[in-house]
Amino acid sequence: MIIQPSSRLNTVQEYYFSQKLAEIREMIAEGKPVLNLGIGNPDGMPAPEVISALQESAVQEEMHGYQSYAGIPELKKAIVDWNHWAYGIDLNPEKEVLPLIGSKEGITHISLAFLDEGDEVLVPELAYPAYAAVANMVKAKVISYPLVEENDYQPDWQFLEQLDFSRVKLLWLNYPHMPTGAAAKQDTFERLVALARSKQFLLCHDNPYSMILPQSEPLSLLSIGGAKDVVIELNSLSKSFNMAGWRIGWVAGREDYIKTILKVKSNVDSGQFKPMMLAATEALKLRESWFSQLNEKYQERRKQVWTLLDKIGCTYDxxxxxxxVWAKIPEDYSKSTDLVDxxxxxxxxxxxxGSIFGKKGEQFVRVSLCNRQSVLEEAISRV
Incomplete structure (x- = not known):
């Protein structure tokens, strides 16, 4: 290169899966039959009515121009209606939701919108790497807050209660938790909202897994009393609607937070393809039958993953x-990468x-349910 990269890139590495998938592609090109059980990339199709809506609208002449930076009204209303059905929360479609090109985009927009150099950001010690990576890129200081394994990976309240919050702007949380699969808990949400109101920082909840194999009623952080003052929540069609490659998600929250995020978004992209937004609108009309079928499939796959992990010698909840499925590696291995390799x-x-999600993941591995049963059977037979 004739110029040097930005210094902000000194704080981040290429995303682990970007590197590892390149290696896997090379192995496959060499004729090695690699089974990829690592990535949460749903292998099913979206619902037929979703595909039909895309096909029907894409052939209409007026569909191919620029769209609103804030999304079309039909999609925003569908997001609001679905949130009311799924979580019992009420949102204003024009003021309190903002469609995104996937919720991962939202992590960057939120960080650019609210963080200055030197601000502090709280990130769980086991977390989606993007939370810390983007904070580092905007030169904020990342503080890792502990999760208590013995308490189903809920926050360490003693740590949080003793923390100096004077420079903390954001706290990232993600329940149901990835990578551990820990459930969202009403008490945890209530305590976090109370803490955020007391210490005046913003809770950023990433909530894409609530509809997948829930142990109880799905929960939104915005359903907690007083939450709108201190909460924004990301969600996505990627996992629950088999639409990962479509890159459609949203952020919900109070009007002033949404307007602030839109200032960033409107300078970064020019909206989404209208036929995709209309198809997403159809997806968000899906209710119990869709999720029951989806979870029945994942329940069967999870049983096979348990069998695979049993044969490897891992333990899990x-x-x-x-x-x-998050699983502890056998004692024979000193670190997770040894078993993975x-x-x-x-x-x-x-x-x-597990180490890619934080130091506390060194003794763990994560296996995806996004593979057909025949693939999982083949993996079991190889082990």
């Missing part, structure tokens, strides 16, 4: 939620090392 190079099976 059967009460996990979401698209993955052995499976990849000896058995041509890829699973995710």
């Amino acid at each position: 059967r009460e996990q939620q979401g698209l993955f 052995q499976l990849l190079y000896d058995k041509n099976i890829f699973i995710t090392p």
Whole structure:
């Protein structure tokens, strides 16, 4: 290069899956039959009415121009209606929801909108790597807050209650939790909202897994009393609607928070393709029947993943939620990457090392449910 990259890139590495998938593609090109059990990439189709809506609208002449930065009214109303059905929360479609090109985009927009250099951001010690990566890129200071494994990976309240919040602007949370599958708990949400109101910081809840294998009624952080003053919530069609590649999500919250995020978004993209937004509107009309069928499939796959992990010698909690199984590695291995590499190079099976989600994940691995039963059977037979 004739110029140097930005110094902000010194704070981040290329996303782990970007690197590992490149290696897996090379192995497959060499003729090695690698089974990728690592990524939460749903392999099913969206509902037929979703595909039909895309096809029917895409051939209409007026559909191909620029759209509103804030999304079309039909989609925003569908987001509001679905949130009311799923979580019992009421939102204003024009003021309190903002469609996004996937919720991962929202993590960047939120960080750019609210963080200045030197601000502090609280991130769970086991978390989606993007929370810390984007905070680092905007030169905020990341503080890792502990989760208590013995208490189903809920926050360590003693740590939070003793923390100096004078420079804290945001706290990221994600329940049902990825990667551990820990459930959302009413008490946890209530305590966090009370803490945020007391200490005056913003809770950013990433909520894409609430409809996948729930142990109880799905829960939104916005359903807690007084939450709108201190909460914004991300959600997505990727996991629950088999639409990961469509890149459609949203952020919900109080009008002033949404307007602030829109200031960033409107300078970064020019809206989404209208036929995709109309198809997403149809997806958000899906109710019990869709999710029952989806979860029946994942329940069967989870049983096979348990069998696979049993054969590997891992231990795990059967009460996990979401698209993955989080499991502790056998004592024979000092770290998760040793087991992952052995499976990849000896058995041509890829699973995710827990260490990519934080230091506390060093003794864990994560296995995805986003593979057909025949693929999981083949993995079991290889082990």
